[in-house]
Amino acid sequence: MSLSYALLALLIDCPSSGYELNKAFETSVGCFWKASHQQIYRELGKLEDSGWVKAESIPQQGKPDKKVYTVTELGRQALTDWTAQPCNISPVKEEILVKLFVGNLVEREVLQTHIETHRRRYEERLALYRMFETKGFADVHSLSVDDHFRYLTLRCGIQDATSWIAWCDEVLDYLATL
Amino acid sequence: MSLSYALLALLIDCPSSGYELNKAFETSVGCFWKASHQQIYRELGKLEDSGWVKAESIPQQGKPDKKVYTVTELGRQALTDWTAQPCNISPVKEEILVKLFVGNLVEREVLQTHIETHRRRYEERLALYRMFETKGFADVHSLSVDDHFRYLTLRCGIQDATSWIAWCDEVLDYLATL
DNA sequence: TAGTACATGTAACAGGTTACATGATTGA
DNA sequence: TCAATCATGTAACCTGTTACATGTACTA
Numbered sequence: 001m002s003l004s005y006a007l008l009a010l011l012i013d014c015p016s017s018g019y020e021l022n023k024a025f026e027t028s029v030g031c032f033w034k035a036s037h038q039q040i041y042r043e044l045g046k047l048e049d050s051g052w053v054k055a056e057s058i059p060q061q062g063k064p065d066k067k068v069y070t071v072t073e074l075g076r077q078a079l080t081d082w083t084a085q086p087c088n089i090s091p092v093k094e095e096i097l098v099k100l101f102v103g104n105l106v107e108r109e110v111l112q113t114h115i116e117t118h119r120r121r122y123e124e125r126l127a128l129y130r131m132f133e134t135k136g137f138a139d140v141h142s143l144s145v146d147d148h149f150r151y152l153t154l155r156c157g158i159q160d161a162t163s164w165i166a167w168c169d170e171v172l173d174y175l176a177t178l
Numbered sequence: 179m180s181l182s183y184a185l186l187a188l189l190i191d192c193p194s195s196g197y198e199l200n201k202a203f204e205t206s207v208g209c210f211w212k213a214s215h216q217q218i219y220r221e222l223g224k225l226e227d228s229g230w231v232k233a234e235s236i237p238q239q240g241k242p243d244k245k246v247y248t249v250t251e252l253g254r255q256a257l258t259d260w261t262a263q264p265c266n267i268s269p270v271k272e273e274i275l276v277k278l279f280v281g282n283l284v285e286r287e288v289l290q291t292h293i294e295t296h297r298r299r300y301e302e303r304l305a306l307y308r309m310f311e312t313k314g315f316a317d318v319h320s321l322s323v324d325d326h327f328r329y330l331t332l333r334c335g336i337q338d339a340t341s342w343i344a345w346c347d348e349v350l351d352y353l354a355t356l
Numbered sequence: 357t358a359g360t361a362c363a364t365g366t367a368a369c370a371g372g373t374t375a376c377a378t379g380a381t382t383g384a
Numbered sequence: 385t386c387a388a389t390c391a392t393g394t395a396a397c398c399t400g401t402t403a404c405a406t407g408t409a410c411t412a
């Protein structure tokens with residue numbers, strides 16, 4: 001059910017279409033959630049059925065119509081209730097660690113390529129997050145409480161990416177000694 | 179399909195029962211995977227159907243029989259092939275960051291409790307990992323390659339937990355200023 | 357005698373992925 | 385004219401969770 005709440009969280013102060021929500025997951029929101037467009041459209045349908053959001057078709061010029069979703073009072077209450085409830089820790093599922101765990105099954109070079117690719121992806125992610133930090137949160141002390149909360153979610157993404165890069169380096173250093 | 183490979187990875191040099199695999203996910207293996215017992219039993223059934231593992235019923239005294247699974251040559255090959263294939267980055271889904279994102283909907287104290295609980299959980303996890311580090315990998319330089327790979331997966335868990343704790347402190351510091 | 361550890365499962369449902377499907381506009 | 389962007393969806397399938405179900409042995 002968490003995807004519903006992630007969508008409500010994005011919609012609550014910015015009514016958007018499914019397409020725009022999907023785009024959002026590719027920006028700074030990507031530090032805390034990611035979903036495929038199919039999943040988003042399905043979930044928006046369910047949210048509409050339960051009366052948590054309402055949709056409005058907006059005609060556009062030169063582009064197809066878009067369905068813009070707005071959170072209803074019912075949806076706002078549901079999101080508030082959910083936010084107040086105890087929080088679940090997210091389960092760990094790291095493919096790369098499974099591969100490293102059985103690393104002896106493959107050539108060193110294969111393992112090294114995996115780690116290098118992994119490192120590069122986190123480097124890219126970090127560069128993106130750093131850009132959002134510079135562009136959106138330049139003066140941290142002048143941020144509103146709301147914006148500061150959002151800034152802290154970005155900080156989490158930055159820390160996570162930084163930590164992965166450091167770990168990749170630790171592994172690459174070891175692989176270099178073999 | 180990744181759970182199958184995580185199970186094969188655990189079974190490949192230590193034939194185990196479903197119950198034991200489930201226990202393993204609560205120890206150092208927990209830094210890279212976690213699954214419910216229902217999922218494990220179902221997946222073991224599938225693995226047996228596809229001939230990647232074979233099961234043997236072991237009678238025990240004073241305890242119920244256990245079904246011990248061993249990886250077949252076919253399973254070993256499948257795991258090796260999978261390990262050599264490009265690695266997927268795991269999707270981010272962090273409930274706590276969604277809650278922080280809409281933190282203004284709830285009382286400060288609620289938010290603070292969420293973060294404190296989160297911090298405590300990672301503290302506990304870190305303490306566990308540190309114990310595994312001390313007990314299992316005391317002298318890093320004398321480890322076999324295989325063991326060193328496993329040590330590096332544990333290092334990843336340690337870095338992750340450390341990074342989360344630091345982030346929680348950053349959030350708590352901010353909350354204290356409000 | 358109540359709880360925990362041992363041990364394995366089924367059934368129903370929810371969440372997520374992959375493949376397929378359509379169609380306009382804009383820029384290289 | 386080819387690819388990318390905008391825009392929304394369906395269908396089939398696989399993965400993961402929750403609730404239910406059973407039974408022994410040991411320990412507090």
